[in-house]
Amino acid sequence: MNKKNIIMTILLSIMILLIIVLYVFSPETGEKIGNAFSTNILTMLKILPLVFILIALFEVWVKKEKVEKHLGEKGGLRSFLWVVILGGTTIGPMIVALPVAASLYRKGARLSVIFTYLGAAAVCRIPMTIFETSYLGVKFTIIRYSVALPLIIVSSVIMGRILNRSGYKIQEE
Amino acid sequence: MEFTILLAVTAISLIISLISDRKKTEKALLMAMKRFRKLLLPLLLMVLSMTIILAFISPELISNNLTEQKTGIAALTAALFGSIMLIPGFIAFPLGGILRNSGVPYIVIGAFTSTLMMVGIVTIPVERQYLGLKVAIVRNIIYLGIALLTALVTGIAYGEIFV
Structure with missing residues (x-):
């Protein structure tokens, strides 16, 4: 793992920790964030593989x-x-x-x-x-x-x- | 709708490619997978920070902060909101319409929508993956300048400032 990935992993952990804390103190906000996150990440995971396939096809052809x-x-x-x-x-x-x-x-x-x-x-x-x-x-x-x-x-x-x-x-x- | 088009285009291209040359297509798919995997961590970081920010900054908070201000301060506040947020056009522009109807000047709306499109602090983890950290930051700063200038000209054109 290089330095860049370590920094990103640390940032990620801080954010996840923040969300857990939020969940404990205000379950409502926590749930809102959880729902929004899954919607957003699913949209990305739906679009991006297709984009990468198209780009790769462009590159080989x-x-x-x-x-x-x-x-x-x-x-x-x-x-x-x-x-x-x-x-x-x-x-x-x-x-x-x-x-x-x-x-x-x-x-x-x-x-x-x-x-x-x-x-x-x-x-x-x-x-x-x-x-x-x-x-x-x-x-x-x-x-x-x-x-x-x-x-x-x-x-x-x-x-x-x-x-x-x-x-x-x-x-x- | 956009997704359906994208899906159809990808599927058709993939089928044509498979028929023409199986080896080349396999190579392409492998390449796509490898690149996508490398993007996962910065992507996760981006979506997570975007979600957290959106949970704290609601459209109501934005419009409250932009309606009862002096034009200059409101425009800068709008630029700040636009730079840290990442929301799709189908939410941003209706919000712009609502702001307009509640009397917010075009210069403020311009500062918001332009920075929204051109500046993205939460996109930097992904941007640095391609452009490098330094260029990613410089690009965002330059585009912030362009966005502010665009808003300024918009204000002049609508006769909101310097008249």
């Missing part, structure tokens, strides 16, 4: 050259358009986008494009946008997109440049 050509160093500006579309159609929260990003990285996509993908997956997911416009109005969404999206691309390019220079790698240990 799609050639590296193909991804590299469109999203790699020579992909040009169009790469950003592709990943914004990909991010917008990604289903689920950040936790789904991260393994997809790692997979794109292994296939030769450049860092700035990958960070843009992560940002787009956070900001312009289509199902979420539909919800937003119906509750808060189209104007609200248009403002959000037109401010956040350019800033995401700019910050991704800057982050990509700096990290490239320092020999940074995205891993999936």
Whole structure:
């Protein structure tokens, strides 16, 4: 077990202890947390294996050259358009986008494009946008997109440049 | 609905892959299993912290804290709530609608929904698994800045501030 896992195990134990204490002092709150936890973890356990299978299939079937050509160093500006579309159609929260990003990285996509993908997956997911416009109005969404999206691309390019220079790698240990 | 689509797409892809090349498909499944297993611990940590936080911060608590405040303070409070929480859009946006109807300015709602989408303190255990701790933290800080700026522009566009 490495250091990282030990820290995580300690944090986990503290939280579980906290929940047990809560149960003792306020069974109602404890039960509420227990129920919410099982619902949340089941949702994750339902979605994530499918996501990982799809990613793995993508990796064995799609050639590296193909991804590299469109999203790699020579992909040009169009790469950003592709990943914004990909991010917008990604289903689920950040936790789904991260393994997809790692997979794109292994296939030769450049860092700035990958960070843009992560940002787009956070900001312009289509199902979420539909919800937003119906509750808060189209104007609200248009403002959000037109401010956040350019800033995401700019910050991704800057982050990509700096990290490239320092020999940074995205891993999936 | 989203799950059904995901399930159908995965099943169809898997069947096509199996028919085309059994060896390759087996390799893919093994790879998927290995990666998923490695994610279990950070995933557990994320879901547990998210559940505990949600048990203490109810939608009522949020709306109570955002309605009776000065706009600036309310926006920052909203950003704080949004950064530490992780709730799906189908709960967040109706809540935004309720806040709007009770007179909360758009800048405050924008600060809440934007940070909710872009900043995730509870996601950091998972994020570090891929990006490394340093980059995960830097990404969250940059996105917090972008979210706040987005809220600010939203406030200006709706004529809530600087008018």
